[in-house]
Amino acid sequence: MSMQHIKLGSQGAVVSHMGLGCMGMSEFYGERNDEESAATILRALDLGINFLDTADTYGIGDNEELVGKTIRPRRDEVFLATKFANIRKKDDPSYWEISGKPEYVKSACDASLKRLGIDYIDLYYQHRVDPNVPIEDTVGAMAELVKAGKVKYLGLSEASSATIRRAHKVHPITALQTEYSLWERHVEAEILPTLRELGIGFVPYSPLGRGFLTGSITKPSDLPSGDVRAQRYPRFAGENFDKNQMIVDRVRAIADRRGVKAGQLALAWVLARGEDLAPIPGTKRRKYLEENAAAADIKLSDAEIAELEAAVPQDEIAGERYAAANLKSIDKSE
Template sequence: MKTRQLGQQGPFVSAIGLGCMGMSDFYTTGVDEPEAIATLHRALELGVTLFDTADMYGPYTNEELLGRALRGKREGICLASKFGLVRSDDPHARGVNGRPEYVRQSVEGSLRRLGTDYLDLYYQHRIDPQVPVEETVGAMAELVRAGKVRHIGICEASAETIRRAHGVHPLAAVQSEYSLWSRDPEHNDVLETCRRLGIAFVAYSPLGRGFLTGELKSPDDFAADDYRRFSPRFQADNFNRNLALVDRVKSMVASKGISASQLALAWVLAQGEHVIPIPGTKQRKYLESNVAAAAVALSAAELGQLDEIFGAEGVVAGERYGAQTMSLLNG
């Protein structure tokens, strides 16, 4: 497995990490824990070292799952978790909390559930507009000094917020959604800001929540409680318009003898040595396909063709999230 570095002082991790959220939450009814654990163990065998979770996944159950699966296998793993997104009884509502006392409280819960004495990487999941980022990051820096956290990061933050946070304590990573059909980090200067400051950019949902795999054909493919049923990009006319974009890469996929997923991940990897995608999966067969994308090379002409299809602002139909969740982005 090729490696990339988290920040300027952080560890080298696998160039493709593993997003673990879907093993416990959001995408389907029920949890296949034996397969999820087998997938985590297979990831280790394949050289994956970056594992991404959060306290709100489940909530809490995803961290507990990783704690069980990775018990006795901690050495050499980069374990990343997040705090700051707060769930309520409404499954589609989110609150945020960046108060220093909440930071200290949250890390203790994550450490206990994950069965570890420290986190390699701890993110603020969303920026709290009521708390200056300097205060939140200051509390996170205290965790570093106490040895509970090795490195820190923030998620879905604006370029200005990244600069402010980095001025308090060096950020190892910024995590935001980024893929062929989610190009905001290019347009809002976040990707370039990370490059200039020597911060790793961790791309979540690099397969467009499964859309870029080419395997989804209808909104009816989703379980009744699947998050994507409520996502604007997956609804009604937006679904069909976006499906037409994915159909346009079929010839490229066929000519290279790879899958659509591998093409999408290879594109993300090609956007800079500081970019690390963390595709999520809960099945070994998809994990193995995703990891193989690290060996796929795209020519300048192929990259240009993909940009022609997906690159223009407005070409993708629908927002990434509903209005309430969109309001928490780019803080």
């Protein structure tokens, strides 16, 4: 396996073509195993995956601490991304507030640097756009972090095309992180063309449909204890699950014919979308990390890409990508 490195955006960032999403190591997807998670991070570096993704909200700070402690001896090998804006509380994990206030941006960055135990953050994202604070004010505060040497590159997450354009005028944006996979292609209409016009890199998260596209989740009971997917993501719930399973079965059939796993084929499809994007499939186990990394060696023909897309018609996918409460936090500015 050879992991290609790409230019992420036009500001000088270089990352592995595939990254590692660390969220599930600390929350949301069942029980934690910090030892195995740390081993997974180190194995990623051994495989040439240098692009690690975390956020201050994952595990309410615990994930940053885990990632920071793990990479400390190998910091110079890592391109580290973290995020701010989702405020939660240890004593009330259900509490959730979005803030893009300039004073909060600065305090959040200092707190992340402390938890991570590092001197600077390679890529600092606004995790969700605050509708009550002009994006110019938030990005202006982020730009000051760059001037102070605390951050190298700036990013946005789940931002609309209009917001991206406004932000980019204040300070060059290096990357946008948004959900993208075979079964979630909303960015293709307007957002992805905007990114390419402006020279902004793209970081697809959940490129495996939160694990559904791996084909390993065949019934709701396959989700581990403590897993929130059935509650937070309608595609995993009720009749939607069964309808979407039929779609995944088609992907698995194509993968079987090719002699690879369904998840590897789904990742290969995302990687084939261009050398200006770096998907960040998440896992907390070395076994699945290695499977994901091997997808970088799968080259798809135009006919195979067309067959995959025909197997996953967007109008057949059952359920929204988020529950209603979470959808409200997605920026739709025009």
